């Protein structure tokens with residue numbers, strides 16, 4: 001594994017932040033408002049809807065839950081993008097991306113994304129591969145991350161950039177099996193990327209950050225190569241800010257392989273985009289053990305508070 005930027009870079013960035021003018025500091029949010037226990041409650045709520053895979057009753061319950069939470073936030077508009085994709089068997093799969101727009105009149109936009117669909121069954125479980133996959137980390141954790149961030153944004157100073165929070169559908173692919181399907185491909189984010197003009201008629205978003213699997217007790221976030229290729233300055237910024245909050249959770253070592261997720265389609269649409277994921281989730285990944293017991297309020301807080309700092313740091 002390679003370290004992708006020298007350690008002094010983080011120190012220089014830190015010094016620059018400390019020297020920021022009082023005016024710049026005035027726009028800072030109170031990151032302490034970001035509450036890991038609240039995020040844990042959201043995960044517990046979402047687990048009641050499991051399986052949250054396409055076509056299941058829990059899928060619609062998840063959509064309703066996210067829309068209701070966002071309606072209470074400072075988002076100006078909570079939109080749904082409904083469409084159908086063709087399944088491997090030729091059947092139409094109905095999909096819904098949810099887009100919550102903050103400061104919708106601001107032409108400068110940043111996307112903060114995750115997926116909300118979950119794996120249909122615990123295919124990696126040695127004992128019960130057909131049992132439901134709870135999906136506390138994959139994917140309730142990042143939905144909780146965005147909802148708690150939306151709550152805190154509603155209590156925070158106005159940003160100089162408009163945020164679009166996007167909850168993508170169909171990230172786990174046409175069979176809702178994610179990496180358990182050899183022909184896996186995400187469905188929701190490519191559709192959104194192909195129809196960018198519907199939301200950004202004159203100017204593309206400046207950047208996008210995508211979250212997945214962010215509640216692991218043993219949180220270790222490593223940049224992945226496609227993110228570094230697409231959005232190096234943003235990756236550096238996020239990891240530098242995160243290292244100030246929880247040094248051990250932010251590793252400068254790249255993952256040894258690129259990871260495909262919803263940021264991939266956004267990258268291909270020409271938006272500098274990066275993924276924040278703790279992909280080392282053994283032995284629980286996509287098993288019946290992906291439960292709330294593996295999650296930590298502290299880990300959620302680390303990522304959520306870093307996201308707030310990231311959004312408020314020019």
Ligand SMILES: [Zn+2]
Nearest residue numbers: 138139212213
């Ligand atoms: Zn995921």
